[in-house]
Amino acid sequence: MRSAETTREQLLKIAVEMFAENGFAGTSLRSIAKRAGVSPALLIHHFGTKEALIKEAISETLGAWVAGEKAAMLDDESKRLQNWRAFMEKGTTPLNFFRQVLLAGGEYSQRLFDAAVSESEVLLDQMKQAGRLRDMSDKQTTALIMTVSGLGSVLLMSQIEKSMGGPISSDHVASRLMNSNNEMLRDGVFIPAGKTKKKAGN
Amino acid sequence: MRSAETTREQLLKIAVEMFAENGFAGTSLRSIAKRAGVSPALLIHHFGTKEALIKEAISETLGAWVAGEKAAMLDDESKRLQNWRAFMEKGTTPLNFFRQVLLAGGEYSQRLFDAAVSESEVLLDQMKQAGRLRDMSDKQTTALIMTVSGLGSVLLMSQIEKSMGGPISSDHVASRLMNSNNEMLRDGVFIPAGKTKKKAGN
């Protein structure tokens, strides 16, 4: 048992990568074991069950997001941004893993979604306090729609990239998306019927 | 061979329902055959291959959307709406099937996505002609973001329903979503920094 904890950690790391790439149902224990150069039985030995391995992979990767302590870390805007950056800097795997959990449905998926909606609600509250929120009839639902739009771009990332002809992380694509998104959030898109053409109130 | 065509059609219909519910990988030929009260070999007999069955199910259900004749039927706004209504009135199956194809990735998924973006672009063009489009720097990207938001709500439907405590088709939930969405598209959400609180230009 030279490097016991290390082997376990390596297995978990490889599992997370493969789950992120091919989903949970699409990743067999055998394929994980093969890539790790290890017997399939070792995975069972360390984690007991594929289901348990999945749960541990989720806690490991999405930890706080899934633990239900939503509000705790979101209060501070700088912290939230810092969190996102730390999450993203690890490459594409965490985001793809996030995507798979969201798509898998069930308990964890819902927690992720609810946590994301909470984040949006906090953002709207902060903007309101700063006097930068437009009048709206239903702040909760607005937060939900903003969340759906954001998560949608995660779920549809590969389609977006093909459609825009480059990786989302590229400066060109990223800036186009951010610019348009900011415009939409600032000015809206449509002018109410019955009014003549006119600029938004900026 | 009493009702040959009828049997084939029934099998296809049941397959579509089960694919819509459990996805393509998650639906075995045996489970389809069982629910149809028929032998698994009959599915092979009629369709040749699971892959072929999937393709036929897709053409059958999403036909024009996937055929690449995007622009053809979208020109007219009333036609577009009419299409959507016809598609929706068949219950939840078509929408769930749409969702599964979009999630499955690959060729069909991309075509569906591109077709949806095209629809949004046409909509923006029509609004512009009617003088109801706000100034924007990148109409294409705006159309793409609107599409992502719309498709996101399809992909995340079950999460949205749990979060809002009722089916999307219910009057309560549907009207909240539509109201907030319309507000966002009309007025935007945020007021630019450096301005004091102020209503949108409506």
Added chain:
DNA sequence: TCAAATACTAAACAACTGTTCAGCAAATAT
């Protein structure tokens, strides 16, 4: 030093997958 716990494997398990094959019965064509 000796015993016990741990890390690990090879082989096999039962269940499931898509697909094939031989054959039967019923409808159609000649």
Added chain:
DNA sequence: ATATTTGCTGAACAGTTGTTTAGTATTTGA
């Protein structure tokens, strides 16, 4: 009426899945 095609089935195939079991080293604790 005979021959042929068609609809359909049961059984089996080869491959994959998660998991079990028996066993072998290797490391740790007393």
